[in-house]
Structure formats: C-alpha cells, structure tokens
Amino acid sequence: MAKARVRHLTLRILLAKPLSYWQLLKHIDVDIPTTQAVLKELLEEGILEYQNDVFLLTSKGKEEAKKLGLISFSSLKCPYCQGKTINIATFKHLLNVFEELITGRPKAISEYDQGYVMPTDTVARVLFMYELGDIEGKHIFLLGDDDLTSLALLASGWPKQVTVLEIDERILNFIEQKAISKGWTNLNVIHYDARYPIPEKLRNRFDVFLTDPVETVGGLRLFLSRCVEALKGKDSVGYFGLTHLEASRRKWHQVQRDILNMGFTITDIIRNFHTYLLERDDILNLQLRVAKEAPVKVERPEIDFYTSNLFRIYAAESPRPLVEGKVDWKRELYYDEEAYVTCPY
Known part of the structure; x- marks a missing residue:
C-alpha cells in the first residue's frame, strides 16, 4: 500500500x-x-x-x-550526474550558451500550468537524447515548450528541424526572436491549443517528440495522442515527464496502459530527472493544496521540491492516438483530485 x-x-x-x-x-x-x-x-x-x-x-x-529493521538512510546516488546517467561536463559549452539564451525569458504563469525546470536539466535532457541517437539529423516535434528545450536543441546544432507548438504566444515570440538573433533557420513555431487536432501539414512528419504534459489522466492521454499524430510511424520515439507528487501509482498504471495501447514500449524511466524552479511565494499566495492541506503550518519552501521523472517511449508498432478530433475540456484538462501544486483556477 x-x-x-x-x-x-x-x-x-x-x-x-x-x-x-x-x-x-x-x-x-x-x-x-x-x-x-x-x-x-x-x-x-x-x-x-x-x-x-x-x-x-x-x-x-x-x-x-x-x-521494522530500518537503518539510517544514506543516498548512493552518483554525485556527478545526480542520477540522470548523463555527465554534462563534456558539453559544458552548450549549457553556457543555453543559459545566455534564456536570459529574460517570460515569467511562468499558472493559467497554463507552467513551471520551468533547471537549465542544467534541460541541457541534460538534450544530452540524454543525444546519447541514445535521437537528435542528430532528426525532425523533432515539441508540444509545449515553457522549458525552452527548443533553444537547447538548436544550440547543439544536431537536429535537422525543430518545430514548436505552444499556446503561450510570449514563449513562441521569445523562441523565435532568439533563433533569428542566432541565424538559425531550422525552427518552426506555431500557436496551438492542444484541445484541437494538430495541423494537417504536421501529421506523420517527425522522428521524435517531446512534451511536458499536464498530469490529469485525460490531459496526458490528449497530449500524447497529439504527439502521436505528428510521428512518422513505427520506430519513432517520444520523451515526456511525469511526477510522483501529482500522479499516484494508480495514475501511472493508467498512463502506462495508454502508452502500450498506443503502440509504444517504455525503454527508459529516469527518476527525478527534472527539478522545477517554481515561484516559491506562489505556493502560499495561491493557497495551493500542497501548503494549504499540509499536516502542519508550513512556510515558504526553502528548496525546489518539485521533481519529475523522464520517460522515453519507442513505437514498437505503428502508433495510434487514443484521442482524436476536438475536445471541449476547460480547467479539468489541468486539474484533478491529485493536483496539489497546480493552480485550481
């Protein structure tokens, strides 16, 4: 239990x-x-x-x-990669470029359930993809990009094409302006609401997708289905994040069933790969349930406590979406009974 x-x-x-x-x-x-x-x-x-x-x-x-026979816990996690399996030291220059690129990025807003991961985690994600041969010469599809992973991908020089679909026009404009300033021409940005099918011109065109989906079961199913529509077919690859804080093992079980039903197999799950840089004052000011329903009176978080796990999935057969057509969901897309760090309004 x-x-x-x-x-x-x-x-x-x-x-x-x-x-x-x-x-x-x-x-x-x-x-x-x-x-x-x-x-x-x-x-x-x-x-x-x-x-x-x-x-x-x-x-x-x-x-x-x-x-109970318990002993004092001592973590055995690698001190260099912090369990990510990737040592970014060889590509430290990529981190330096990325950190410069994201200066002045738009502030995260609760309306779209946004939250940025640490820049080192974004670069580590790109390098993890590189390690597994999922970037060089690839057409990459990003559904949502508040982490600005597209800029790290472009800065690497490895992808053939990077396409970003994002509902927040501030983020799209920021990414586009940075790409223009660097002379990168292999970027495509599209204003998009995931409640609608992806544009026809983007279907069956991409080798790899990345998304950081909302964590309701319906939202996860929707985001992954939209990404599936973009993939070329069998042997395509996808990456996404999933927490344990707002996703019970019951929810994980349903998500994994969906993944299998879509035609994928899970090849990798890296625990706590991402640490989110949430606005710490918002935790109390917005009366989020993580603080409001705590068993003790809590103060503003003194650490970045919110993490997620990195999934890599592989299309073992021709992938198929579980959700097609337009959906009429509103706030229920983002919010369910396990949403304790997600703003309810």
Missing part, C-alpha cells in the same frame, strides 16, 4: 536527520495527498514531532524504526 510505503520511507529518512516538510516531499516517491495523510497519522501517533519547521522522530518513532 502507498500509505505503508510513505510510513517506511519517512522513518528511514528521518533516522538520518530531521527534515522540513518540503524536503520530505522531495524524498518520498508517493503522491502528495497520501504523504500528507501519513504524516498527519504519524504526528497523532506520537511517532513524529514537528519543531522549528522540521519533522523529527520521537523516542517512540525510533523504537518503531528499530522494530
């Missing part, structure tokens, strides 16, 4: 040292509502206490951990 896992992970993590609410969320790979419920139970049982903005084990909690 997910609740048992949260309990287990919380005890072993706190055996090592006290942690804040936000630090615990980053360490526990279970959805936010389940984690909140278990932390509340542990406090009520006297296994945890909350002092000076951190959770710590009580003597009862330490005894409980001992009974």
